[in-house]
Amino acid sequence: MFGVLEGRRVLFVVGKGGVGKSTVATALAVAFAEQGKRVLLAQMEPSRRLGEFLGRPGESERVVEMQPDLHVLTLDGESALSEYLALVLPVRRVQRMVVESKLYHHFVAAAPGIKELMTIGKIWYEEQLATKAGPKWDVIVVDAPATGHVLQYLRMPSAAVEAFGPGLVRREAQKVMELLVDPKRTAVCPVTTAEEMPVNETTEMYEQLRDRLRMPLGVLFVNRMHAAPLAPEDVPAAPADATPLVDDVLRCAREETGWTAINRRYLARLREAVPMPTVLLPFLFAEEFGLDEVRALMAKGTLQPGPSAAAGSV
């Protein structure tokens, strides 16, 4: 799917709240599963919605099988840390005493980013799991939290390597960091819509990812693209004796052409600021956005190559 993503095993789907990030992550996971890949969809925030998409209510903190090739895992920093402590503090009573103490909660808040590190660490853990036949997961799609927050997560491993004293955490952080910057295994896929706020935020995030985090980039998803074949000024004027129906048809046409124009304008700005291979996902006119729409979404995506591909290098 989308050539550039071929072979990447961990895809971080990131973006501003409200642009459809979780929907795109789910659609990607479903699409990979339908290609016969064993897929893990890792959510960094619980979502009640996902279960509905996949026909399963509720949420969970362990790996749950949704359909034969698609599993879902909800990540939670605190429980990941407790799990980790369970590994390194073998005496159950000591573990409980530590985890249940109020001091522990202060410690977790105080030690900068330890929860974030543990969450990302859990993804690394799943990535390196193997069966006799090879890696347990062909692809791990990570539905990351909203932008500002996700950068904190992704920054954590390298910060930890620098800040923490030698010890288990630092060793873990080192491994996690190697995964995050490995272009053979990892790719970050931003999701946005072609509107003012999301485009601004995506541009800033892209610069962070490229310059500070130096993470390998995958494709950029531009969601909810309107695609009217007319410009707003080409919508005919209402005849003098127009019926309410005709009036309303023209109103809908103005709305659709108006948003198409907005989308095109911001897409042009986005393509200039974020030179990545870009997948345009159409706005879907559906009464309800359910599993059928999620399934259809990736198939309806159109790829626009990044600038390097235009020069023939990809």
Added chain:
Amino acid sequence: MLERLVRDHRVVVCVGSGGVGKTTTAATIALWGALEGRRAVVLTIDPARRLANSLGIADLGDEPRIVDPALLATAGRPVRGSLAAMMLDQKNAWDRLVARHAPSDEVRERILKNRFYLNLSQNFAGSHEYMAIEQLCLLCESDAYDLIVLDTPPTKRALDFFEAPERIRDFLDRRIVRWFLMPYLSQGWAVAKAMNRTVGFLFRKLEEATGVSALAEVSDFFSAMSGMFDAFTARTDVIHEILRARSTAFVLVTGPEEQVLTEAEFFSERMKAMQMPLGGVVFNRVHEEFAADPAAFRGGAVTRGDEDAVRAALLAAGLPVARVPWLASNFVDYQQLARGEALRLEQFRAGLSRRVPFVTVPNFDTDLHDLASLTRMHAHLFAPGAANEKSGPVSADDSSGHARKSRARRRSRE
């Protein structure tokens, strides 16, 4: 309509999930207040650049800035009050809070440089929310404004906003903090262990397991802060009072999408449980459904199967033949979308108390990012006639309104 809500309250807090138009709604409400003669201020969190430019707050400031009255005049109505705007800078707000309460420069510097403080002020869950509320208190305490509209940070969890003050207070709880204040802690766990077995033991285990030696930093932070706890506790009481005052109203902003509504539902349930009445609900960017003549369209609704009939009607009206197929298919697409939205909104409203005013704002054919365009929203949030004259461009919109009464309303009459 929300005019009474705004008229009867001094503080209006806009809440809701990210990307639903909270900032735009907050700015629109404040602008209306200003046009109505109030001395209004809007505290925004993360406005679109165009809106920030339009309000004259493109750079972060510590103080609200008065929006140029000449700009307000572009809203097309006589300006009777004033509008000020301010953008919240979270980090700066924390630093100022510390500066306000710190007993000496030396203590202030010690806190501002502390790594634990840096983490707390930026990453602590609820920290952003707390600062928004803190800023709200400052505005309430000043006599400069009689309408204060607060935009809130996009919450991951609905409760973050209301729980933030309590969470910060619990965090700074004296009983726990006492442990951190024991002077030997700053010397490390080895000494701590000798003095207090449990605390020392816990710290040692944590440090061993993680390699993090945050102990000294934490201890230093709390000892520097120790003189300030009473000020913080007093502050949370003030906050509590303001948030629950009769002069404060909460407006829930939501979109018609399933996911957003699920969040909104959760939010309004929680508010009910906390006995904080919802002052109003704004359904933003709604695609309106056409109320078709049941004689022409079965059930009074245009569905996918009606595309031919729509096409025929357009041709009969003399619209350009080449445009007709797309116009018709776009229309049935929109009707499909609108029907789903109407059903979801109806379900959502069924769960709301009848007394909660709600308004529906249509999806405009453009995005609203400047001061003048915000007035397009006014006609949908506030009843006309409140002002002396009606603004021009909106009434054109209303002319087709009679044909587009919501399906929900029709159904409730049946």
